[in-house]
Amino acid sequence: MGTVRKALGLLDILAHPDSRYGLTEMARLSGFDKATTRRLLLELKADGFVEQDEGTRAYLLGPALLMLGRAREERFPFFKIAQPTVRALAESSGETSHVSEYVSGAMASICAQESDKSNRVIVQVGERLPLHATASGLAYLAASMDAFVDAALRKPLPQFSANTITDPDALWTILSNARSRGYVECDQLRADGVFSVGAAIVSPKGAPIGAVAVALPSMRADAEKIAEIGALTAAAATEISTRLFGKTGGTQRIRKI
Amino acid sequence: MGTVRKALGLLDILAHPDSRYGLTEMARLSGFDKATTRRLLLELKADGFVEQDEGTRAYLLGPALLMLGRAREERFPFFKIAQPTVRALAESSGETSHVSEYVSGAMASICAQESDKSNRVIVQVGERLPLHATASGLAYLAASMDAFVDAALRKPLPQFSANTITDPDALWTILSNARSRGYVECDQLRADGVFSVGAAIVSPKGAPIGAVAVALPSMRADAEKIAEIGALTAAAATEISTRLFGKTGGTQRIRKI
Numbered sequence: 001m002g003t004v005r006k007a008l009g010l011l012d013i014l015a016h017p018d019s020r021y022g023l024t025e026m027a028r029l030s031g032f033d034k035a036t037t038r039r040l041l042l043e044l045k046a047d048g049f050v051e052q053d054e055g056t057r058a059y060l061l062g063p064a065l066l067m068l069g070r071a072r073e074e075r076f077p078f079f080k081i082a083q084p085t086v087r088a089l090a091e092s093s094g095e096t097s098h099v100s101e102y103v104s105g106a107m108a109s110i111c112a113q114e115s116d117k118s119n120r121v122i123v124q125v126g127e128r129l130p131l132h133a134t135a136s137g138l139a140y141l142a143a144s145m146d147a148f149v150d151a152a153l154r155k156p157l158p159q160f161s162a163n164t165i166t167d168p169d170a171l172w173t174i175l176s177n178a179r180s181r182g183y184v185e186c187d188q189l190r191a192d193g194v195f196s197v198g199a200a201i202v203s204p205k206g207a208p209i210g211a212v213a214v215a216l217p218s219m220r221a222d223a224e225k226i227a228e229i230g231a232l233t234a235a236a237a238t239e240i241s242t243r244l245f246g247k248t249g250g251t252q253r254i255r256k257i
Numbered sequence: 258m259g260t261v262r263k264a265l266g267l268l269d270i271l272a273h274p275d276s277r278y279g280l281t282e283m284a285r286l287s288g289f290d291k292a293t294t295r296r297l298l299l300e301l302k303a304d305g306f307v308e309q310d311e312g313t314r315a316y317l318l319g320p321a322l323l324m325l326g327r328a329r330e331e332r333f334p335f336f337k338i339a340q341p342t343v344r345a346l347a348e349s350s351g352e353t354s355h356v357s358e359y360v361s362g363a364m365a366s367i368c369a370q371e372s373d374k375s376n377r378v379i380v381q382v383g384e385r386l387p388l389h390a391t392a393s394g395l396a397y398l399a400a401s402m403d404a405f406v407d408a409a410l411r412k413p414l415p416q417f418s419a420n421t422i423t424d425p426d427a428l429w430t431i432l433s434n435a436r437s438r439g440y441v442e443c444d445q446l447r448a449d450g451v452f453s454v455g456a457a458i459v460s461p462k463g464a465p466i467g468a469v470a471v472a473l474p475s476m477r478a479d480a481e482k483i484a485e486i487g488a489l490t491a492a493a494a495t496e497i498s499t500r501l502f503g504k505t506g507g508t509q510r511i512r513k514i
């Protein structure tokens with residue numbers, strides 16, 4: 001792996017919502033030795049991509065990322081456009097709703113609105129959601145070219161929960177159902193007790209760029225509720241696609257599998 | 258310069274509001290040879306830090322930056338907190354107002370609200386404002402430790418306009434006035450015809466983190482108007498500091514020079 005990608009990988013570790021890591025933990029989590037980790041962090045720090053907490057010395061994402069993130073958002077206002085829809089979806093579904101963008105092999109959560117119920121699912125901005133084990137990832141795959149899906153499912157598929165499916169054929173069945181239904185159902189594939197429903201955000205040419213999803217405690221996920229949330233989620237994905245691209249891009253491509 | 262910093266420098270070029278650059282221009286602007294530039298861009302692209310326009314092949318800031326920027330903002334909600342104040346300041350002053358954050362040697366603009374006058378100053382998110390030639394930068398310096406200011410003024414100070422001041426002693430005079438007044442006046446130091454007024458956003462411990470500024474055509478910048486805008490800008494800086502840190506951090510430190 002090139003030096004640049006090593007450094008960018010450190011930023012990914014720091015994007016995790018719980019990250020409060022010092023040098024030793026950063027080295028352990030990245031798999032680089034301590035000297036390398038320190039050198040990369042120093043380079044990132046010099047340009048404001050990371051900073052250090054004055055008290056704990058923990059590394060944090062730096063101000064340059066806010067500036068660059070804002071500059072990206074100015075050109076392609078995904079967050080701004082998705083946010084009102086995510087809020088409305090959380091209200092209409094009564095459950096936690098969120099939008100993620102595809103970033104190099106995973107879905108990066110950029111916008112979330114929690115349910116106001118005391119028993120609810122938490123989704124945090126900065127979380128990276130694996131393609132094969134989340135409604136967001138599976139919705140993205142369902143809207144992708146078959147060759148892309150095949151390549152994604154040939155990679156190692158980690159087991160996150162008792163229900164995680166790691167068999168590509170079984171995952172293709174879920175994707176096939178999603179393609180005919182317009183949304184994905186994800187029954188505790190990543191975490192026990194969490195059911196989620198997702199639909200892809202798609203460009204007018206049919207390329208998926210992200211997903212909108214609703215996540216709820218599986219005890220509330222009966223068939224009727226899921227069908228209702230599925231319809232709301234698919235409509236939200238269409239709304240975001242349309243507002244992003246100026247015309248409808250929301251119909252997910254149906255491809256033979 | 259390390260490989261990582263070279264790559265991060267390419268992101269900085271892409272943050273410029275007008276950037277629509279192909280490989281040749283990226284190489285020219287970065288000063289790296291074409292092979293190096295291409296290799297760095299490929300590494301950045303693999304992790305979603307840059308992407309390429311399908312039509313023009315121009316390089317663009319990628320989705321990973323939005324995700325990381327949002328993750329940074331979740332921990333330290335600078336943009337969210339600054340935005341309403343910036344809008345109110347644009348309204349009360351009648352002029353373009355903006356907030357910037359200090360990022361490794363310059364002020365990075367993260368939030369701007371234009372005046373609704375037809376003759377107005379444009380400030381774009383992603384612009385990097387030099388410390389010695391902008392109200393934002395000088396406000397930041399005025400709130401900084403003397404040793405930091407000395408170091409900043411020992412670096413090369415480029416000439417941007419006829420009025421740009423590159424003599425450290427003359428700049429210290431401006432900073433001294435700013436420290437006693439609570440805001441900085443910047444008379445066409447970066448661009449002919451642009452007057453700006455800035456005040457630092459300061460932590461409770463007195464460390465500056467950014468600045469709020471108002472920029473107007475210098476033909477409208479009479480003494481009375483500037484005094485009025487100066488008071489509004491200083492109040493806006495205090496408001497943002499207080500909302501960011503939970504208690505007042507807005508009084509700029511007065512230090513002997």
